[in-house]
Amino acid sequence: MRIDYYNCYDDSKKVNKSPVYVASSTCNIYGTCNMDRPAFIVSEVLGNYVKFDGTYYFIDNKIYSGGKWIIQCTIDDLYTNAAEINNIVATAVRNEYTVNSDIQDNGLQLTVRQKNIIKDFGTGIPYAATGKVFLVGIKGE
């Protein structure tokens, strides 16, 4: 069996990772294992990320035993299925770049301070202290 080594420094929770291919080598599956968390016996470890049988795995641990390496892996569900995941139509409730600022964001921390804005309208009543400011009512003609 063959295994492909990559270097992948993306966050494990990134869907569309950018692993860089390093090399391929032979391997054997170590014991009986769940292929979601397999272990492989290899002669050398050439990367931090592997592809085996069309599935991508994170290398969690490397154990040296009897001149061989045992690498314990965990499946990368996201990148393995990235093409299909990208086509899923889903509702994003939070996103780094797409902002609907009208939605109440409960994650936002507010301080106890309030910004107070006090502005006058600048126009107002045409004030006059003098002039014909008296209104006199007179019964007459």
Add this chain to the structure above:
Amino acid sequence: MKLSNKYSEKTVETVGTIQYSCTDTISNLFHLNDRNVDKSIVYTMPALSECSLQSNAYTTFYKKDKDQPVLVDGTRAFHSCDITNMKTENSQKYVVIGFPDRTTNGQLYMYSYNEDKTAVYNGIYAGNIKFLRDVPVKNILCDCWNIQAIDVSHTPVNYGRVELITLSDLISNPDKYIIGTFQMSYALWGGTGYTGICKPLIAGMNGSNMFFAEMTALLNEPVFSYNHFNKSLSGGTTFLINFKDNSVYGKMPDAHIDVKDSDFYERTAGTHTFYETEESDTHVLLKTTAYAVQNSAITTMSTQLKPYMRGSYFLKMLASLGLYFVTDHNVAGVTPDNLLQRSNIALGEMNSSFCTTGRFIMGQELLRSKSPNKDGFTVNDEFNPNKASKDDDINDITLNTDRMLSSGMIKYYAMNLSDLNELVTNLNTGQGILDFKNYCDFVVSCDVLPFDISQHYLVAHNAQCKVGDRILGNFDRVENILHNFYLGSYYVQPQHGSFLDYEPYTTVSVHIPYCSDVIIPTNLAMDNEIKIDMIVNVVTGVCRGVVSINNTVYTSTVGNISTPYPLSIESAGSIRAAYVSAITTSVGVMAAGAQGNFVGVGTGLLGVAQSLTAANTITPKVVNGGGDSSTNIMLNDTPVIYMSTPVESLPAGYGHTYGYACNKSDQVGNFSGFTVFANVDTSGLSCDNDSKNRIKALLESGVYI
């Protein structure tokens, strides 16, 4: 965006002997300028590809209407931009273009069409700025700016004392400058006298403009209410400066009008009151539709009439265009991400298509300047969406009150202190056949108002005031009761651009002088214009503060604006202390009168009132206003808005690690960055069930796309 019907069709308005015509250009102008459609921009890949062919570049993305491309110089190339980023959304590619440091021919757009489509101008007239606005050019990285500005301490006379400043200068000191022309360029403007002044200086670069516009051109839009085909203003013609109604920004420019030889005059006043000072500019701009410029002062528009914008407004205007401002001329590697850091562009500025909204550029000071105007242009289309005119404006309220006053037995006179002296003198002297009657009994009320009554109400000047056989003098007789005072408008700027601008986080109230505070729901106030009018019944002293939002009356509150003047010496003592000093000076006059025939008037007044009530439907005003009106006069005469809004704590990397509230459905692959999905349906995945469950959990807890 709602367009005014007024400008959607050809209209002709005659004022006096002068006819102002409005073309239908405006409807074409706005054809593509629907800012509600973010993707109307659209530097699409095909568009850029066509542009790169250097042939009819602009017709690709600017058509004034469906069938008529704009007249452009087809030889102009659109070859000097680089695509710095792109995004595919719904099979449509959007790109961010940048202008790198190149040594030649940097202009995005230099030739333009004249507003009447009859000629092509070289970067001078309205075309350039119109281009920016009509086609909401966005995502342009403006790396180097030259702005011709004038220090406000100087008198703007044509181009005297012009300085070339950078955008950074302007941002740092927006109130220091007024802007006559501006240009965005890579390097020097090649004009005579400007060589070497460009900041920052980029060695080896030839002058080349990306945009160049005079403010004259911006203000003299074809939406002008004068016939721009006769722009030369032949003899006898007057044209109307009408910034507010004409500004597509929905808000009149905070412009400075240099009318060297003056001749701004009030259009409807009949008498020509000329304004020449800085104060007059403010006055003119407050009532922009009411003023005209006399042609005699205008030899040619380019030399005699120079509108200038204040720096702060200029920045707002540019921000509203949705440009990225990069003050650092080195734009290599610019991406939307680092633009956020380098240009202080808030994250919310960009939507998923990388288009800017112009709302947050450079921080709170440059929140977009668009606001509703009197023609129903409303930013917040959720409110008052169908309002197309100001027909139901408060100013349209009319009442026929003349007859009521002229037929009443009580006449009301607007007097100054001198008039009062004359009245008192005439009351206290002479004898007549009515000597059995105390003449002071005929004075039924005297009130003080905080404005000159004769200036605001219809009056019969120097009307004879006669009681019985005695002429008490000639005074201004008040002929109508009601007058509406426009107390001002205030555009309520969103402070956050988010839900924080609304209740319960933010509260808005307005204090109306002589009335009370009015709490305005933030969903109505925010991003809208609050206008306060005050209807004053000069006879009763009742004032009604009217709150309008986007020119629609929202609510009103009642107060009292007049202060009863003491008619007897007893009441004078108790009320006198409340008067302001200016009014107090007159107390002595009336007190002197009260020592004579005025004594006892107060006790008989009620009887007079009752008899008059029976004889006439007008109830004489014995006392009005109470104590509040006399003390309110000491307070602010302008409405005051109080807004309280929270201070948010937004840590760096909030979006990257936590994400912003989004609530948008799309294919997962069309999102980017940190994303949290809700209730993901993984049934379409071909993996095993355990994997599906894990994928679902990951997507719902947050992943990076």
